[in-house]
Amino acid sequence: MFDQTSFIPTDELNNFRDRIQRVARDKMAPQAPWVDEEEFFNREVESLLWDLGLLTLTFPERYRGYGKDRMVALCIAVEEIAKVCASSALLLIIQAVGSFPIIHGGSNELKQKYLPQMSEGHKLVAYLVTEPTAGSDITSIQTTAVREGNEYILNGSKCFATSGGVAGIYSVLAKTSEGKGSSSFFLVERESAGLSIGRTESKLGQRGSNTTEVFLENVRVPVENLLGREGDGFLIAMKDFDMSRPAIAAQALGIAEGAFEAIIQFIKERHAFGKPIADHPVIQTILADSAILIEASRGLVYRAAILNDEGKNNTKLASMAKCFAGDAAMKITTDAIDAIQVLSGYGFLKDFQVERMFRDAKLTQIFEGTNQIQRLVIARQILKESM
Amino acid sequence: MFQLDEEQRLILQSVREIVQKEIKPRAAALDETGEFPWDIVRIFAKNDILNPLLPRKYGGVEVSTYTFCMIVEEIAKACASSALLLVAQAEGTFPILYGADESLQEKYLKRLAGGSQVLIGLGAIEPSAGSGIFSLRTRAELRGDQYILQGEKCFAQNGSVADFLVLYAYTDRSKGSHGVSALVVEKGAPGLVFRRNENKMGMRGTIYSEIFLENLAVPRENLIGQEGEGFSNMLKTLSASRLFTAAQAVGLAEGAMEEALSYARRRVQFGKTISHHAPIQFMIAEMATGIESARLLTYQTAFLFDQGEWKKAGTHAAMAKLIASDTAMKVTTDAVQIMGGYGYMKDYPVERMMRDAKLTQIYTGTNQIMKLIIGRDLVGIS
Numbered sequence: 001m002f003d004q005t006s007f008i009p010t011d012e013l014n015n016f017r018d019r020i021q022r023v024a025r026d027k028m029a030p031q032a033p034w035v036d037e038e039e040f041f042n043r044e045v046e047s048l049l050w051d052l053g054l055l056t057l058t059f060p061e062r063y064r065g066y067g068k069d070r071m072v073a074l075c076i077a078v079e080e081i082a083k084v085c086a087s088s089a090l091l092l093i094i095q096a097v098g099s100f101p102i103i104h105g106g107s108n109e110l111k112q113k114y115l116p117q118m119s120e121g122h123k124l125v126a127y128l129v130t131e132p133t134a135g136s137d138i139t140s141i142q143t144t145a146v147r148e149g150n151e152y153i154l155n156g157s158k159c160f161a162t163s164g165g166v167a168g169i170y171s172v173l174a175k176t177s178e179g180k181g182s183s184s185f186f187l188v189e190r191e192s193a194g195l196s197i198g199r200t201e202s203k204l205g206q207r208g209s210n211t212t213e214v215f216l217e218n219v220r221v222p223v224e225n226l227l228g229r230e231g232d233g234f235l236i237a238m239k240d241f242d243m244s245r246p247a248i249a250a251q252a253l254g255i256a257e258g259a260f261e262a263i264i265q266f267i268k269e270r271h272a273f274g275k276p277i278a279d280h281p282v283i284q285t286i287l288a289d290s291a292i293l294i295e296a297s298r299g300l301v302y303r304a305a306i307l308n309d310e311g312k313n314n315t316k317l318a319s320m321a322k323c324f325a326g327d328a329a330m331k332i333t334t335d336a337i338d339a340i341q342v343l344s345g346y347g348f349l350k351d352f353q354v355e356r357m358f359r360d361a362k363l364t365q366i367f368e369g370t371n372q373i374q375r376l377v378i379a380r381q382i383l384k385e386s387m
Numbered sequence: 388m389f390q391l392d393e394e395q396r397l398i399l400q401s402v403r404e405i406v407q408k409e410i411k412p413r414a415a416a417l418d419e420t421g422e423f424p425w426d427i428v429r430i431f432a433k434n435d436i437l438n439p440l441l442p443r444k445y446g447g448v449e450v451s452t453y454t455f456c457m458i459v460e461e462i463a464k465a466c467a468s469s470a471l472l473l474v475a476q477a478e479g480t481f482p483i484l485y486g487a488d489e490s491l492q493e494k495y496l497k498r499l500a501g502g503s504q505v506l507i508g509l510g511a512i513e514p515s516a517g518s519g520i521f522s523l524r525t526r527a528e529l530r531g532d533q534y535i536l537q538g539e540k541c542f543a544q545n546g547s548v549a550d551f552l553v554l555y556a557y558t559d560r561s562k563g564s565h566g567v568s569a570l571v572v573e574k575g576a577p578g579l580v581f582r583r584n585e586n587k588m589g590m591r592g593t594i595y596s597e598i599f600l601e602n603l604a605v606p607r608e609n610l611i612g613q614e615g616e617g618f619s620n621m622l623k624t625l626s627a628s629r630l631f632t633a634a635q636a637v638g639l640a641e642g643a644m645e646e647a648l649s650y651a652r653r654r655v656q657f658g659k660t661i662s663h664h665a666p667i668q669f670m671i672a673e674m675a676t677g678i679e680s681a682r683l684l685t686y687q688t689a690f691l692f693d694q695g696e697w698k699k700a701g702t703h704a705a706m707a708k709l710i711a712s713d714t715a716m717k718v719t720t721d722a723v724q725i726m727g728g729y730g731y732m733k734d735y736p737v738e739r740m741m742r743d744a745k746l747t748q749i750y751t752g753t754n755q756i757m758k759l760i761i762g763r764d765l766v767g768i769s
Contacts, residue, residue, distance in 0.1 A: 282759070334748075337745060338748065
């Protein structure tokens with residue numbers, strides 16, 4: 001349908017895509033409806049993702065990482081899986097996001113200790129940044145880390161933590177001092193005394209992902225678990241965004257393509273108003289508009305990813321990709337319901353998967369910085385470049 | 388026109404009180420369980436607002452279409468499913484009110500008077516048709532004093548809970564649209580078979596049923612008007628449905644904007660409430676502008692209905708439905724956006740409103756079909 005190879009640098013990556021596409025269709029697609037219905041975190045899919053090596057793609061190679069094209073590989077995997085199940089794709093993203101501060105801030109000793117717990121021990125990781133009063137504005141976090149001898153003592157409440165209740169390891173952002181450059185990341189183990197999981201959220205979409213509150217009450221971590229130096233927290237979080245935003249964009253792209261495929265499927269099956277529905281201008285308009293948005297999203301997603309793999313600044317493109325692909329997914333899934341409705345009267349029903357895709361798409365406009373924040377980031381980057 | 392008279396003021400005030408006290412607190416649970424809201428039926432019936440359009444001569448309050456739209460809007464602010472309950476009643480009443488003779492009106496409309504909890508359904512859509520409402524397959528054949536119906540209906544509003552239903556069928560296929568007739572069918576009639584009620588994304592506190600008509604016998608006297616009048620009757624009813632959908636969508640959008648506004652005034656990010664941030668103000672400005680224009684077109688259309696200007700009202704109803712439902716979709720989506728992660732969670736009502744809004748773009752004809760109707764009317768192609 002779409003030319004998916006033009007942005008992808010190697011045959012190896014194209015084969016990688018084919019492999020994931022097959023598994024996603026055969027093994028994950030059938031699970032998607034009931035996982036959504038039951039708000040169920042599916043361990044079966046998780047273990048499939050481990051087997052495929054998809055939960056360690058962004059890790060160093062010796063810990064089962066993909067290697068130099070890791071970011072493109074992550075986007076490919078996320079896109080293919082999101083075509084059939086956005087919740088499963090989110091697990092890949094959050095694993096990459098949560099492990100980022102460890103990979104890029106942790107000492108070699110720390111990495112030797114914890115990365116195998118993930119790559120071999122199959123521990124999931126969660127990213128504890130958001131707080132009830134600190135969403136897009138991460139500088140306003142209240143969680144504190146106070147040094148006492150060879151330990152830091154962490155106190156605070158985190159919310160909307162993806163994989164919060166199923167993770168074994170947490171990257172936690174906490175304030176280490178007052179004022180600018182005041183926050184730092186810490187690696188915290190699930191078994192730490194004082195760490196507890198709050199309630200699990202019930203969500204509009206991506207319901208197969210696990211979202212919880214996490215509470216830290218006098219949680220003691222050794223100083224070695226500080227990721228980077230004190231005050232590096234904000235910087236690491238920003239670098240993490242450069243990776244996570246193209247990945248979210250890839251998820252949005254996949255959701256949009258899934259919805260697009262659903263329309264095509266319907267067109268093949270149906271006649272309406274006495275002629276093949278493919279002849280209807282209404283349907284053709286929806287198809288054309290959707291395809292334009294999908295191709296444009298793909299361009300942004302993979303350009304942002306390739307820059308990241310090349311070690312170049314991709315902040316602007318990452319935000320553009322996230323913003324554009326998220327808005328596009330929302331529009332395409334909305335239109336897909338309409339299209340199937342025009343054709344049959346069934347788009348709104350739960351039996352047809354587009355209504356789930358529509359609910360799933362909404363989150364891509366929100367998390368990893370709302371699309372309003374993305375626009376500010378884009379504008380600031382442009383102004384910085386042109387000054 | 389936009390000045391409320393004393394009666395309208397009193398009615399809306401009492402509706403607002405009922406909504407705040409009894410409907411709003413139930414909205415989340417209705418959505419969650421997807422069950423039919425019998426308690427809301429009772430509340431509406433008790434307060435005499437289940438059938439506000441019912442003429443006085445049948446014991447009703449007989450409000451204007453305009454007042455009815457404002458009532459629907461008021462309820463939809465808190466719970467679109469509950470508002471749909473009134474709309475469904477009106478849609479079922481409409482074909483009888485505007486098409487049936489005195490005796491059939493007596494027989495059925497009187498049952499809706501006072502604190503009656505009698506429910507009406509409408510079976511217009513068929514599985515093979517979707518938005519192509521003209522490709523009807525159901526047939527009604529006159530045998531003696533009875534019509535025998537064969538066929539199936541889907542998405543019948545109030546279907547399996549309705550005490551009686553209005554159905555459309557061909558009485559003479561060879562006459563095309565002039566061969567369509569409307570009939571009233573009572574619950575419990577042999578051959579009236581209900582299959583499943585659909586599991587929907589939104590408006591979950593409402594019922595849409597599949598209906599199978601298997602040699603269903605209907606007394607001849609239950610024919611609405613004359614044979615062949617069904618099509619024009621259906622068009623009128625559909626126009627009214629679109630207007631009511633517009634009113635419902637306006638209310639839904641207003642409800643979502645209120646939630647977003649109150650959140651924006653509370654939520655502090657970057658040192659001030661997010662209501663201070665220009666991007667948020669822009670979104671709110673677009674919401675309010677969309678709502679105001681949709682509401683005006685909706686009221687204007689209601690006014691045309693009240694004047695009996697059917698032709699113009701039909702096109703206007705399509706326009707009102709188009710702008711109001713697109714506005715509702717945008718406003719509810721942006722309300723979730725303003726509320727961010729909180730908006731996406733089931734603890735807040737805006738995600739439900741977003742799901743509900745989607746249906747307003749779809750039912751009574753998708754917005755794509757609305758554009759065809761408006762466009763064809765303007766260029767002069769029927």
